[in-house]
Amino acid sequence: MVGRRLLRVFLCLLLASTGSARKCEMDDVSRKWLVSRKEYFELGDCTTLDLADKKMGDEGAQVLAEALKANSALTALILRDNSIGAKGARALAEALKTNRALTELNLGWTSIGNEGAQALAEALKANSVLTSLYLEGNSIEDEGAQALAEALKGNSALTALDLYDNVIGAKGARALAEALKTNTALTSLDLAGNSIGDKGAQALAETLKANTVLTSLNLKDNSIGDAGVQALGSWQGAVDKAVAAAITAKRKVEL
Numbered sequence: 001m002v003g004r005r006l007l008r009v010f011l012c013l014l015l016a017s018t019g020s021a022r023k024c025e026m027d028d029v030s031r032k033w034l035v036s037r038k039e040y041f042e043l044g045d046c047t048t049l050d051l052a053d054k055k056m057g058d059e060g061a062q063v064l065a066e067a068l069k070a071n072s073a074l075t076a077l078i079l080r081d082n083s084i085g086a087k088g089a090r091a092l093a094e095a096l097k098t099n100r101a102l103t104e105l106n107l108g109w110t111s112i113g114n115e116g117a118q119a120l121a122e123a124l125k126a127n128s129v130l131t132s133l134y135l136e137g138n139s140i141e142d143e144g145a146q147a148l149a150e151a152l153k154g155n156s157a158l159t160a161l162d163l164y165d166n167v168i169g170a171k172g173a174r175a176l177a178e179a180l181k182t183n184t185a186l187t188s189l190d191l192a193g194n195s196i197g198d199k200g201a202q203a204l205a206e207t208l209k210a211n212t213v214l215t216s217l218n219l220k221d222n223s224i225g226d227a228g229v230q231a232l233g234s235w236q237g238a239v240d241k242a243v244a245a246a247i248t249a250k251r252k253v254e255l
Contacts, residue, residue, distance in 0.1 A: 002082060023048040047072055052106075053081035068095040068102065072144035075095030075101055080134070089116030094129060096111055096123035103129060108136035108162070117144030124151035131157055136164040136190075145172030152179040152186060159185055164194035164218070171198025177207040192220040201228030 023046070043083075056064075061084035068074070089112040096102070112120075117140045120133070145168045152158070173196035180186065196204075201224045208214060219232070 012024050013084035023050065025050045047073060048076040050078040051082070052078050056082040056084060056088075058083075058088035058091075060084070060210040062091040065091035065095040068092070068099050071099065072101045076104040077102060077105075078104075078106040079110060080106050080109050081137075084110045084112065086111075086113050086115035086119070088112070090119040093119035093123035096120070097126045099127070100129050102145040104132040104134075105130060106132075107138070108134045108146045110137045110138060112140075112143055114139075114144035114147075117145040121147035121151040122153045124148070125236070127155075128157050132160040133158060134161075134162040135166070136162055138166060139236045140166040140168060142169050142172035142175070144168075146175040149175035149179040152176070152183045155183070156185045160188040161186060162188075162190040163194065164190045168194040168196060168200075170195075170197050170199040170203070172196070174203040177203040180204075180207045180211050180214060183211075187214060188216040190213060190216075190218040191222065194222050196224070198228035198231075200224075202231040 018141075023227070032035065056079065057094075061079070065088075068077075084107070088110070089107065092107075093116075096105075104243075107120075110116075112135070115140065117135065120135075121144075124130070140163060144166075145163065146159070148163075149172070152161075161249075168191065172194075176189070176191075177200075180189075196219070201219060201222070204217070204219070205228075208217070224232075
């Protein structure tokens, strides 16, 4: 089967670099054999690795994670549209605790769920390099969002967090709002396609009156009614007024 074949291919993945920036995909890497007859990829000068939709499962993600622990070259890893699950996410999270090179990780639509989100949240408490984390379409609920929010309170590196198309409700939104009271790094938060409702929107609006760091907030398709729109509208009006007076940078809320 193709899926099993790919797992064997990733068995001994090496992430070496010669210093030149290059985006790599599956066909860009060399296939070689170790003495043990285990196949591996030699990535050479790759700094970006795009393995989106390659039928990778949790075993492939685990082997990749092992390689990342010692790698100092790869800065962007794209694994979206694979089925790595919570187990694969946990392995990658462990790698992030020691990796000091990766700045972008895309795990959109990889079935990581709450468990995967919680594992990544723990990694964010130790990681000081990752700046962009994409977790779209992963069935993350309030529990997962709360874990990520707790991590954001102490994380000073992550600038973009994408939680589009999950199942986060008002509790998760309130937790994120609470985190934004002290977080001084996050500039972009995408919560579109969730279910935060009026209460979640109001919590975010209230917090953002004092937050001067976040510049982009996407809340489209969140079952937000008049009360939530009004709260966010008041915040947006205050921001626009500040912009007109050249006090702060413009911030935009998408509804």
